[in-house]
Amino acid sequence: MKIYLLNILTLSLCALAFFQCDAPLRWYVIVGILLLHAFFLFFAVKNVQLKFFLPYINSTKGQGALLTFDDGPLEGDTLHVAETLTKHGVKGLFFLIGERVEQQPEIVHKLVSLGHAVGNHSHTHPKNFPMLSTQKVVADIEMCGTALAPLTKQSPIPFRVPYGLTNPRIGRAVKRLGLLTLGWNLRSFDTMKKGSEVSKKLKTRIGKNSIVLLHDHSDFSKNNLDEFLQWAGQHEIKFADPHAFIHSI
Numbered sequence: 001m002k003i004y005l006l007n008i009l010t011l012s013l014c015a016l017a018f019f020q021c022d023a024p025l026r027w028y029v030i031v032g033i034l035l036l037h038a039f040f041l042f043f044a045v046k047n048v049q050l051k052f053f054l055p056y057i058n059s060t061k062g063q064g065a066l067l068t069f070d071d072g073p074l075e076g077d078t079l080h081v082a083e084t085l086t087k088h089g090v091k092g093l094f095f096l097i098g099e100r101v102e103q104q105p106e107i108v109h110k111l112v113s114l115g116h117a118v119g120n121h122s123h124t125h126p127k128n129f130p131m132l133s134t135q136k137v138v139a140d141i142e143m144c145g146t147a148l149a150p151l152t153k154q155s156p157i158p159f160r161v162p163y164g165l166t167n168p169r170i171g172r173a174v175k176r177l178g179l180l181t182l183g184w185n186l187r188s189f190d191t192m193k194k195g196s197e198v199s200k201k202l203k204t205r206i207g208k209n210s211i212v213l214l215h216d217h218s219d220f221s222k223n224n225l226d227e228f229l230q231w232a233g234q235h236e237i238k239f240a241d242p243h244a245f246i247h248s249i
Helices: 002-020 025-046 077-087 098-103 105-113 134-151 168-177 195-205 219-223 225-234 242-248
Strands: 066-072 093-096 117-120 211-215
Touching (some): 066 242, 077 225, 093 098, 117 242, 134 168, 195 219, 195 225, 219 225
Parallel strands (some): 066 093, 093 117
16 A cells, blocks of 8 residues: 555656646656655665565564574574573574475474474575565465474464565565564674674674574574673573564564
8 A cells, every 4th residue: 555655646746746847847856756766665675674565573672682593494503593592591583494494394393392483484585585476475475384384383473574675565465464574673694794793793782672683504693692692691681582572462
């Protein structure tokens, strides 16, 4: 609905400019309006936090910091993260890729047995996910849900958009499936930075409302997570229980 209203507003402004402005000024104004329209849509696609195309949860609302890990399950990496979290009494939320779930269901069983929560991160995490039709987006998300269903009794299972990019088609798919869409408000960039740099960033920015975006396979998760959680315990950082948080939304 928002996109239609934006388009109507843009066309109305262009029509107003056409009839109210003299040539050649009218064409400069119209081009300017169209460029602003295109810029806003580009910004909205790249920033899911705007909630322009779909509902989006990006805060724990004071329940404590929530550590989320994308792109598993991965042999070795995912269980290392899960066991490190458990060692410190912290529960994480793992957004899993369906085809990897099918390949290694035992890892998901272990995650669930340790008390961690899982999420739907699409079935194939395709690079062209934002370009897919609504029907294909629905099918891909449903396939991941089908892979997860026999491995956990968790309900609901939240969804995280691959690459954090949204558009009207993804918005329609999320609405059609009635999904709880969970994002983040603290992006670690852990796949691009050294673990020590990520740890330093988290120590200065993590708070009671934080939803932290991390990845199972990053240098931070492999080499710095344990030290970070030890620091967090010493500084009495509160972590949210993902199950309780999901049910509170």
